[in-house]
Amino acid sequence: MDAAAFGVLVRQHQSALRGFLRRLTRGDHALADDLAQETFLEAYRKRAQFRGDSAFAAWLYAIAWSRFLMMARQRKLEPLEDDNAGFVLPETASIAKLDLEKALACLRAPERAALTLCFALGMPHEEAAMALAMPLGTLKSHVARGREKLKTLLQDHAP
Amino acid sequence: MSLDTLLSQPLAPVRDDGFSARIVLELRRREEWRRLLLWGATVMALLPLALVLPLAPTDLAKALMPLALSPAIAYAAGAAVLLWALRPARTSFF
Numbered sequence: 001m002d003a004a005a006f007g008v009l010v011r012q013h014q015s016a017l018r019g020f021l022r023r024l025t026r027g028d029h030a031l032a033d034d035l036a037q038e039t040f041l042e043a044y045r046k047r048a049q050f051r052g053d054s055a056f057a058a059w060l061y062a063i064a065w066s067r068f069l070m071m072a073r074q075r076k077l078e079p080l081e082d083d084n085a086g087f088v089l090p091e092t093a094s095i096a097k098l099d100l101e102k103a104l105a106c107l108r109a110p111e112r113a114a115l116t117l118c119f120a121l122g123m124p125h126e127e128a129a130m131a132l133a134m135p136l137g138t139l140k141s142h143v144a145r146g147r148e149k150l151k152t153l154l155q156d157h158a159p
Numbered sequence: 160m161s162l163d164t165l166l167s168q169p170l171a172p173v174r175d176d177g178f179s180a181r182i183v184l185e186l187r188r189r190e191e192w193r194r195l196l197l198w199g200a201t202v203m204a205l206l207p208l209a210l211v212l213p214l215a216p217t218d219l220a221k222a223l224m225p226l227a228l229s230p231a232i233a234y235a236a237g238a239a240v241l242l243w244a245l246r247p248a249r250t251s252f253f
Contacts, residue, residue, distance in 0.1 A: 022173070
């Protein structure tokens with residue numbers, strides 16, 4: 001596959017991937033686009049490793065997720081360990097004004113990623129688990145925990 | 160609207176705005192650079208071999224003669240010598 005053929009794939013996937021990364025970076029468009037560019041460049045470099053036994057999108061999101069984690073660790077953006085230390089419930093006054101994006105921004109990165117892949121991008125749980133390099137059970141826990149937190153955050157927001 | 164419905168709404172579309180073109184351009188630039196490096200490394204690896212090639216002096220002279228007689232090389236060499244010669248004069252003039 002040459003650069004021109006790969007360009008077709010980039011055009012197909014750029015919107016969803018950049019949207020996913022924007023959500024992961026809590027709306028930092030410039031950072032998300034940098035990560036998306038690195039993701040596509042790495043995908044092209046490693047294209048021989050793609051065996052085709054999984055969806056291309058899942059493989060691409062796996063690279064994006066690993067890039068995001070590297071960047072988050074380097075910049076110490078947010079806690080990535082499997083605890084709830086990073087979750088801070090905003091004050092009640094601001095909860096009512098929260099929209100979904102703001103509420104999602106309060107979740108931990110793995111929860112944001114799991115919810116986005118499984119719901120907004122409609123990825124099957126198995127593929128999402130592969131993309132996020134975690135066991136299926138862990139992914140389901142992140143989805144469940146993320147939904148619970150969102151319910152709490154959005155309860156005053158709901159009509 | 161239930162939470163699952165809210166979550167299942169597709170992500171807001173992101174306009175390409177030249178993003179894909181920039182990626183392809185960067186890929187081509189990197190490929191060119193890689194090719195150049197590979198070519199350069201091959202030449203550098205083969206260069207020492209030229210020193211041990213069993214060429215007679217006459218053969219070497221014959222091989223280099225067309226190169227030496229090339230007008231383009233002569234002009235380039237002349238220009239380089241001229242520039243080198245004028246350089247100290249220019250600095251002393253100003």
